[in-house]
Amino acid sequence: MIQSMTGFGSREDEVAACGRISVELRSSNHKFLEVVFHLPDGFLSLEDKIKKEIEAEIKRGRVTCVINIIGTKTPNVSINKALVRNYIATLRNIKEQFRIKDDISIDTLMHLPGVLSLGENRLPEHNLWPRLKILVNNALDDLMKMRQKEGRALFGFLKNRAEALRANLAIIKIKFKKAIKEKLKHLDTEEERSSFLKDSDITEELERLAFHIGNFKNKLSKNGPIGKELDFIAQEMQREANTLAAKTFEATISARVVQMKSQIEKIREQVQNIE
Secondary structure, eight states, X not given: OOOBSOEEEEXXXXXXXXXXXXXXXXXXXXXXXXXXXXOOTTOGGGHHXXXXXXXXXXXXXXXXXXXXXXXXXXXXXXXXXXXXXXXXHHHHHHHHHHTOOOOOOHHHHHTSTTSEEEXXXXXXXXXXXXXXXXXXXXXXXXXXXXHHHHHHHHHHHHXXXXXXXXXXXXXXXXXXXXXXXXXXXXXXXXXXXXXXXXXXXXXXXXHHHHHHHHHHHHHHTOOSOXXXXXXXXXXXXXXXXXXXXXXXXXXXXXXXXXXXXXXXXXXHHHHTTBO
């Protein structure tokens, strides 16, 4: 069954010595699989592991992974004492050399680069990953359920449009045969008939369009990423419909072709949402 590329999933839970962790996964349309991360400090080493979990389920789309930690410990403030001593020695040297009377203030030292830094409260990876993996997979399950639900709706929409195309095509075939016979009656010479058939015969276009519609319906029922294939087939259907529109000489057939082109355009819009 086809899947939509759009969806959302989220989970959160308490993790000992870390706080409450929330995981959000959002997916949207994209030509390929792209995973974008927004992770807290200290989680960078887990990025590849999270990406592998996502890649195991999703083959196409832009997936955004957002992880937040609620209730984290206040980070420690670190002082680079060796750097402070160097700064003081340098500042004193400047004072003496240029005969500056101002004192060296604590405010001046605090704003010098590298004096103060915030330490990270990091959990060892082997303690954090097992718990985080469960959250990621649970959020991923929610995301996949939404993608599958939207995929079922898309399947119904596309199947109905393909069946409507096939019905219109059957009507056009009947009308075309009648229109050809009627037109040939009013042509006097074999040369005129031959020239007319050469310019107006749409039999091949009708057969190719019928093939593409059937192929499209068959692909709909396949598992796995099929969005690109469906888009290609829809492009071929559109190309044949354009040729039909250019060669059709009968008004009622032209009206049907216009309807078909509109249906194909709707199909092309929706297959952009399929994985």
